[in-house]
Structure formats: C-alpha cells, structure tokens
Amino acid sequence: MFTALVWLQWKSSRAWIVAAAVVVIALPVVSVVREWPTDPYAMAQFLGRLEAWSFFYPAPAAAVGIAMASLTWRADRAGHFIYALTLPIERWRQVGYRYGAGVLWILAVSALLWVAALVVVAVTPVPSSLRSYPHGLAAKFGLATIAVFTIGFALLSLPDRSRRALGTAAAALVVVQVVATLAGWEANWLVAVFEALVGPTGPLGMLAGRWMLIDV
C-alpha cells in the first residue's frame, strides 16, 4: 500500500516535484559557477552576491512543503475521508504512509540538490580560506522542506472545525494588529508571532539562517 501511496503522491504533485528539482539543480550552478569571479581579488564581492542568491533556497523549500502537504490530503478531503476510512488498515498507519510518501519525494529533491552542490564544489577552485557546505546545504533544504510539510500536513489533517477556528484566530490577530497600528499603539504581535515561528526555536526556524554553499 505504501508503494501505491508513493505513486499517488507523485501523480498529484509531480509538477511541483519536477519544478523543485529544476530549481535546486539550477541554484548552485547559477549562483556559484556563473558568478564565480574571474578576478581572484573580487572574492568578497562574490560572497556578497552569493549571499543574495542564498535567499532563493528557502523559497522552494517552503513552496514544495506547502504544496506537498495540501496535495497529500486533497483527494481524501474531497471525499470527506469516506473512501480512506473504508480501507482495511488502521487510521494511524494510513496517516503514516501518507506522511512517508511525501517525505520520500522531498528527500529525492534534496538528494538532487546534494549531487548538484557536490558537482559544483568539485569543479570550482574554492580557495582554502573559504569553506564549502554541500552536505549541510542539502540536509538543511531537506529538513526545512520536511518541517514545512509536517506542519502543513498536521494542520490539513485537522478536522474542519479546528481548521476553521485556527484560520479565524489568525485572521483576528491580523485585524487586531491593524486596528492597534491605526490607533497608534506600539504593540506588534505579528512580528512577535513571526519571530516565534521562524526564530531558532520555532517550527519553521530552518527556513531562516544561512544558506550559503560556499562561506567563510
């Protein structure tokens, strides 16, 4: 059954998987090989440009994580889980298979990034003063995508009522923040919530931090 769910996941989200694969192969090539300075004295500017490029890594990680999470549940949710619950398998096991199928494709995309990063580092004459991070970058991409996927997977597997309550709470927070800003209050809850989400201890913290393939 797991194999069937893996292929179901591929059928539903292949466009995203292929797009992510193209992006993660292109990013190291474009950011390092294309930008590599012909003038060795310009290494500082190269690192500045590479840092600008590095902001493009978390974007596909977040996009793929969200897309995979929503596509995982789309068919079951459309059928109100009736077909899924008639299958002769425990509920938790089926949820686990669904999750595993999504993670497997994320790992495949991360593996492509890893290979691309290794090749790029191998063909680039990185000076000894700089360090390259092909393993760390691919692992970070994988974990960041899995983190987004897992949070989305959990939220989208919630009952309708709970999801609506969460959505209402989030919308209320935005409205209250807008009112507070218009009233001239200094409180900024949205920033606090954002920091809690992507800070070092937050569930989406892997999206922040450094994403440099070559760094000091």
Place this chain on the structure above:
Amino acid sequence: MSSLLVVLGLLGQSIPGRLESRDVLARRIDSLDHAIVQLSAAIESPGSRDPVDTVEVGRFRLTLTRRDRERFVPPAAAISREWESLFGTTAPRLYLTVTISGWTGARTIAVQADSNGAVVGAAILRWTSARRGFREPDMRRALWEAVGGALLERSDSSLRAWLPVAPVGRSDVFDPDDLAYQWATAFGPASADCRTGNGPRCVTALGLGQPVDREFTLQTRAALLAHLLETSAPGSWSRLESSAGQPMLARLAAVSGGDPQAAIMAWRQSRLNRPRTYWDDPRRWAMAGVWCLVALSASLAGGMRR
C-alpha cells in the same frame, strides 16, 4: 547583517594597489560617523524629565538619569576595570554623559577626557525593541565605542597611519562573523601564506613589514591589536604609547612583552579555531526535529477526522 556584509564586501576589495584608498575611505566613514554622533551628543540634554545623577565608577564619572543608573553602572564598572588594565596605574580619568534621544528613546553616550573638554568619543546605543530592552553586550559595545574615541585621541600619527580606527568597540571589528569574513576574503600571496601558518608572511600581510603591503583590512588589524591589548600584561596601552617612534612591529612587541610574531601566530590560531556553528545554529536543527515529531504525533493521533 547582510547589508553590513555587502558594505564590508565593497570595503574589502583586497587589491594591494587599492589598499590605501580603501583605508582612507574607511577612515572617512568612521570620521563622519564619529562627527554625527558627537553632534547629536552635544545638542541633546541628559534626561529632560528624570532627575540627573553623577556617579563615580572607577576612573569614570558618569552623568545620566536616575532611571538609567541601574542599567549603565554595572557595564561601565566592568569597562572601567578594563580601562585601568590598559594603562596600569596611570589610567586617565574620563567623563561620560548618557543622553536620551527624544525621537527614538536611544541613548547617546558622549565621552570627555576632562571635565570641561570637548567630546573625544561618542556612540549611539539603539533601542532595539521594548520587549528586549537594552542588552548587556550592546551596552558594553557602545560604552567601549565611546571610550575608544579617547584612545584614538591619544594615539600618535604613526599608530594612526597603521590603524586609523580605535582598536576597541567598533561592532564591525568585533563581530566574530564579520571578522571571519574579513580574514577569509583577504586575497594576495602574503595573506594566503599567513593563513597556512607562515609567520613572516603574516607580518607582511598585516602591513608590519617592509615594504608595507597591507592585504588584511583595517578591521583585521584592529582585531589583532585589540587581542594583544587584552591578552598582554596590565599597562599594554601605556607601553604602546611610550614606544612611539619605533616601527609598528617593535611597538607590538612592546605591547605583548615578547616575540610579536609568536603573538600574531597565536592570534591567527584563534581565528582558525572558530567553530563551524557560524554556518547554522544547531538549535534550529534540533528544534525543527522536535517540532516535526510533535506535529507528526498530532497527525497520527487525530488525522483524517471530519
């Protein structure tokens, strides 16, 4: 951080022919920054509403509002001890005034070398957010930056030619990440040899040999001097002052009290021993794993319910 790196990247073009112009540019930026802070320190009055206190802290006399007293006195006391250590028994007295900016709530710190003299050092301590408040490291850095102006004021022309910034307090000098960036991106034969452990080539790359060929940026040189001042016996700055007129390498020997090349190599080793956690915070990885487990457990326990 990223903008700082870009700015430092532009400053850090390690082409030997352009080194002098880069240092001049950095000196001008530093001087302009210094002048702006001095101006703002001069036009703002301490504590428009709160009562103002004058507190004796070691060799410092602080003028500040009563509300700031508890926050500023402990870090000022710590810096005063370091100040005394730089000079031995002859540490000069400094007058520090902490003023509040009316617009941002930031604190401006101005330093005078004597009670009636001009402002010789200044710094702005920004109010980052009400939730965080003034953080101890930021306060120490700002106080050092202000006090560092007094050191720069006392430095002679040959020292200023080698190091046109104060060897203390500047955040871009002592941010370990930026320093690592400066260290790693300095390009040239001498700095490359230095990184592999060639002591005489380190001397060349730092602009301490003949001919003068500075491959490392002034931030790197400032960090080296700060390291020597901090790790040498008390009175290190006094020894630097009293050795005026000698070559810079001999002056660094006077500061360290021994072989300057050995001191430089020890400093180089501290650069190389920098942990790899800079690239990413291990907490992020651990917490991402924990959150994934929590979310997956919730899904397994309650997934597929209408």
